[in-house]
Amino acid sequence: DIVMTQTPLSLSVTPGQPASISCKSSQSLLHSDGKTYLYWYLQKPGQSPQLLIYEVSSRFSGVPDRFSGSGSGTDFTLKISRVEAEDVGVYYCMQGIHHPWTFGQGTKVEIK
Amino acid sequence: QVQLVQSGAEVKKPGASVKVSCKASGYTFTSYGISWVRQAPGQGLEWMGWISAYNGNTNYAQKLQGRVTMTTDTSTSTAYMELRSLRSDDTAVYYCARGDWNYGDYWGQGTLVTVSS
Numbered sequence: 001d002i003v004m005t006q007t008p009l010s011l012s013v014t015p016g017q018p019a020s021i022s023c024k025s026s027q028s029l030l031h032s033d034g035k036t037y038l039y040w041y042l043q044k045p046g047q048s049p050q051l052l053i054y055e056v057s058s059r060f061s062g063v064p065d066r067f068s069g070s071g072s073g074t075d076f077t078l079k080i081s082r083v084e085a086e087d088v089g090v091y092y093c094m095q096g097i098h099h100p101w102t103f104g105q106g107t108k109v110e111i112k
Numbered sequence: 113q114v115q116l117v118q119s120g121a122e123v124k125k126p127g128a129s130v131k132v133s134c135k136a137s138g139y140t141f142t143s144y145g146i147s148w149v150r151q152a153p154g155q156g157l158e159w160m161g162w163i164s165a166y167n168g169n170t171n172y173a174q175k176l177q178g179r180v181t182m183t184t185d186t187s188t189s190t191a192y193m194e195l196r197s198l199r200s201d202d203t204a205v206y207y208c209a210r211g212d213w214n215y216g217d218y219w220g221q222g223t224l225v226t227v228s229s
Contacts, residue, residue: 100174103157
């Protein structure tokens with residue numbers, strides 16, 4: 001199975017400041033079809049995971065443009081340009097190139 | 113709007129079975145698959161398997177092979193996940209998610225399954 005490793009595991013951010021989460025995969029997520037199957041989810045407290053970013057850098061419907069994803073191959077980053085109070089929760093990266101999907105351990109983001 | 117509504121919480125004894133439902137609305141059910149993901153208390157996310165709502169093809173996580181069955185009922189746009197021979201470490205919130213082979217976009221609200229004697 002592909003191992004997904006996130007850093008840091010927790011982040012305390014002042015509102016309005018940027019935040020960045022790193023995700024590394026144990027093998028390349030670039031498929032022969034040219035797509036890279038890396039996703040970012042946010043699980044707010046007491047809620048289901050919600051899709052933020054698909055295929056590395058595409059924002060899902062309704063996701064604010066302060067969220068951006070980048071990276072290639074095995075190294076990926078999620079950035080929040082200006083953290084807001086509603087952004088608290090646990091962020092997960094996930095690979096979907098192979099079954100089983102595997103998730104990072106999660107990064108807990110809290111507001112200072 | 114796309115919605116996935118799951119069945120309510122369950123309490124089961126070790127060795128029993130549980131069947132969780134996931135009723136979809138707001139889209140053409142057979143145009144997407146359904147994945148199931150579970151989350152043990154205070155833990156991360158674990159993929160359990162995927163089913164095509166178009167043709168019923170399935171792919172299960174190896175560790176659950178033989179204990180899990182995923183099905184769909186296209187007449188009611190409902191997906192089901194049955195887990196048998198329950199153990200205490202199956203205690204978790206179970207989520208369904210609409211999607212294709214590679215990811216899930218919309219998720220259900222989750223169903224807590226508690227396995228306890």
